[in-house]
Amino acid sequence: MSPLAIELGAPDTDSDADLAIRACLNPNDPKSFFLYAGAGSGKTRSLKEALDDFRDRHGDEFRRAGKKVAVITYTNAAADEIAARVGQDALFPISTIHSFCWSHIGTYYTDIQAWLLATLPNDLADLREKQSKGRAGTKAADDRERAIAATIKRLDWLSVPRRFTYSPNGDNFGADSLSHSEVLKITAAFILAKPAMQAVLVNKFPFLLIDESQDTNKILIDAFFALAAANTGKFALGLFGDTMQRIYADGLPDLGRNIPPEWARPVKRMNHRSPQRVVQLGNSLRSAVDSQIQLARDDSMVGTVRLFIVAADVTDKPDKERKARERMAELCGDAGWTEDATVKTLTLEHHMAASRRGFVPMFQALDKDSRLATGLRNGELAGLRLFTERVAPLLAASTAGDEFAVMSHLRKNSPLLKRSVLANSLTPEDPLLPARAAVEALVALGVENPSTQFLDILGCVAEHELFEIPAALRPFIKVEPASATPETTVSDTNDDEVEEEAEASPSSLQAWRAFLETPYNQVGPFAEYISNRGPFGTHQGVKGLEFDRVLVVLDDSEARGFLFSYEKLFGAKPLSDQDRKNAAEGADTGIDRTRRLLYVTCTRAEKSLALVAYTESPDTLAAAVVKQGWFSADELERL
Numbered sequence: 275m276s277p278l279a280i281e282l283g284a285p286d287t288d289s290d291a292d293l294a295i296r297a298c299l300n301p302n303d304p305k306s307f308f309l310y311a312g313a314g315s316g317k318t319r320s321l322k323e324a325l326d327d328f329r330d331r332h333g334d335e336f337r338r339a340g341k342k343v344a345v346i347t348y349t350n351a352a353a354d355e356i357a358a359r360v361g362q363d364a365l366f367p368i369s370t371i372h373s374f375c376w377s378h379i380g381t382y383y384t385d386i387q388a389w390l391l392a393t394l395p396n397d398l399a400d401l402r403e404k405q406s407k408g409r410a411g412t413k414a415a416d417d418r419e420r421a422i423a424a425t426i427k428r429l430d431w432l433s434v435p436r437r438f439t440y441s442p443n444g445d446n447f448g449a450d451s452l453s454h455s456e457v458l459k460i461t462a463a464f465i466l467a468k469p470a471m472q473a474v475l476v477n478k479f480p481f482l483l484i485d486e487s488q489d490t491n492k493i494l495i496d497a498f499f500a501l502a503a504a505n506t507g508k509f510a511l512g513l514f515g516d517t518m519q520r521i522y523a524d525g526l527p528d529l530g531r532n533i534p535p536e537w538a539r540p541v542k543r544m545n546h547r548s549p550q551r552v553v554q555l556g557n558s559l560r561s562a563v564d565s566q567i568q569l570a571r572d573d574s575m576v577g578t579v580r581l582f583i584v585a586a587d588v589t590d591k592p593d594k595e596r597k598a599r600e601r602m603a604e605l606c607g608d609a610g611w612t613e614d615a616t617v618k619t620l621t622l623e624h625h626m627a628a629s630r631r632g633f634v635p636m637f638q639a640l641d642k643d644s645r646l647a648t649g650l651r652n653g654e655l656a657g658l659r660l661f662t663e664r665v666a667p668l669l670a671a672s673t674a675g676d677e678f679a680v681m682s683h684l685r686k687n688s689p690l691l692k693r694s695v696l697a698n699s700l701t702p703e704d705p706l707l708p709a710r711a712a713v714e715a716l717v718a719l720g721v722e723n724p725s726t727q728f729l730d731i732l733g734c735v736a737e738h739e740l741f742e743i744p745a746a747l748r749p750f751i752k753v754e755p756a757s758a759t760p761e762t763t764v765s766d767t768n769d770d771e772v773e774e775e776a777e778a779s780p781s782s783l784q785a786w787r788a789f790l791e792t793p794y795n796q797v798g799p800f801a802e803y804i805s806n807r808g809p810f811g812t813h814q815g816v817k818g819l820e821f822d823r824v825l826v827v828l829d830d831s832e833a834r835g836f837l838f839s840y841e842k843l844f845g846a847k848p849l850s851d852q853d854r855k856n857a858a859e860g861a862d863t864g865i866d867r868t869r870r871l872l873y874v875t876c877t878r879a880e881k882s883l884a885l886v887a888y889t890e891s892p893d894t895l896a897a898a899v900v901k902q903g904w905f906s907a908d909e910l911e912r913l
């Protein structure tokens with residue numbers, strides 16, 4: 275098929291799939307189903323419609339019986355997207371897979387301890403065996419040695435009864451905290467082995483719907499399958515997903531091959547999101563993997579796709595990307611391409627976005643400590659949230675002259691406006707005076723000035739006791755708050771505290787110190803970035819989302835990991851012996867992973883799509899992508 279050939283279909287082509295799903299969600303005869311369909315085929319929409327329909331037909335009955343339909347997905351962004359589309363309803367709790375699991379096992383302390391005591395010795399034996407066989411003096415050997423020591427210490431800690439903590443969104447450190455993978459494994463083990471846990475799940479959630487199920491941990495998926503098989507007629511599983519969009523390594527690679535015959539398997543062939551040219555590109559990218567061919571809507575636009583090829587050693591990459599956008603504006607007759615706010619630029623890694631948005635110093639400082647990595651990337655570190663969620667909104671409201679917003683923010687977040695503090699105010703004639711003085715002092719620091727550091731802001735907040743200081747940042751404040759009120763003490767013992775203590779571990783001090791010495795004016799672009807509202811996103815982070823204009827940056831030289839290589843996928847760089855060996859053994863290769871990632875990014879586009887490929891071999895790349903049938907020669911431009 276030439277790059278421009280595409281089959282069209284009527285918008286209602288797939289309506290049978292929705293009817294089939296509705297039939298499965300029947301409390302009197304629950305039936306599991308598996309909806310696997312390509313990007314933009316309306317899987318999330320089918321999920322929403324199924325829930326709306328369920329609410330109308332069975333909502334009252336379920337509410338009366340205290341039953342719910344659980345909806346789980348992989349990332350917070352995807353959970354938010356579903357919540358936005360479906361609306362908040364206690365009948366349909368929407369959560370990420372990790373928080374769902376933790377909510378079910380979190381209180382089973384004794385069982386968790388027993389599981390760890392049974393599992394850790396095996397892990398230890400495994401590590402020791404690897405250590406004895408591996409070469410000494412390598413980084414891997416050092417890491418193993420550390421892991422062995424940590425496991426021994428943990429086993430020792432477990433010699434008396436313990437309680438456990440876990441943060442689904444952050445980094446988990448500290449003896450009592452469970453790792454992400456432990457939480458998934460423990461949940462799977464409990465589902466399989468504990469009738470009480472099975473009964474709770476099945477009675478409370480007769481339906482469990484999993485969006486993005488291709489990325490759900492394979493051990494857990496197997497446990498859910500077993501749960502469904504053991505509870506036919508009482509419980510059903512509904513899987514929505516697309517194997518071509520599997521990004522995380524622990525998803526079940528061949529999900530789809532082992533679906534029990536009694537399950538329903540509705541089919542969706544349409545792409546409702548993208549213009550014809552993008553749908554065709556998606557089809558040709560996935561043709562090497564499976565035979566799914568999507569149809570574009572018969573009322574869709576043809577759309578525009580361009581691949582801009584740029585030499586890898588150019589010095590000003592953002593300038594090249596600006597030029598690509600200007601060219602897209604011209605080609606599409608669409609001025610939206612020139613506005614930051616109306617183009618979504620996707621980089622492979624966060625630090626590439628950081629360099630384009632100007633928050634490299636703070637990002638790099640914290641990224642040096644790998645234990646802060648996840649919390650840095652999703653903005654959940656308490657030490658960061660002081661600035662992004664407390665100080666920045668306060669200063670924004672103050673700069674806008676919105677006194678009402680200032681006071682409402684302080685009432686919610688500041689100890690200075692707690693009732694007991696106000697009642698015992700040292701300035702009874704104007705109890706709000708200390709709060710006002712604090713805001714004025716912050717404003718006076720000149721927050722836009724590049725010489726104002728996070729450290730200055732922190733010092734000012736601490737001096738005025740404007741907000742509580744998270745544990746990670748306490749070592750850096752000179753003045754201890756003079757009047758720790760009973761409230762501060764009480765709220766210090768909340769759930770965040772455990773995480774905060776962990777962030778504050780001595781080895782993280784250096785990273786926090788380096789961060790605090792960077793300019794505060796990076797906080798705006800950083801907060802915008804982590805909230806997913808800004809003009810940048812990562813290739814992995816935009817799964818499930820959609821944008822009018824998408825610019826995908828392909829740049830192996832800026833990528834830090836070895837998991838992906840666009841140069842190899844595009845034929846600009848030869849495969850290594852290891853790649854060939856993996857491919858020959860049928861293992862998931864870097865090229866497979868990169869192809870899936872490219873499929874995800876390209877299929878986010880609702881109107882037009884630009885790719886900017888930085889390459890060491892522009893001619894080879896150009897020839898290869900035309901030969902593969904991904905682009906026509908007139909869709910390539912050199913910049």
Ligand SMILES: Nc1ncnc2c1ncn2[C@@H]1O[C@H](COP(=O)(O)OP(=O)(O)OP(=O)(O)O)[C@@H](O)[C@H]1O
Nearest residue numbers: 312313314315316317318319320546547817818819
């Ligand atoms: N039957 C339909 N009629 C009109 N618009 C639709 C229909 N189905 C889906 N859409 C729209 O198409 C877009 C893609 O749908 P949705 O996000 O549900 O697809 P998806 O299969 O979950 O996508 P992906 O796997 O790529 O994340 C959305 O904007 C959605 O509103």
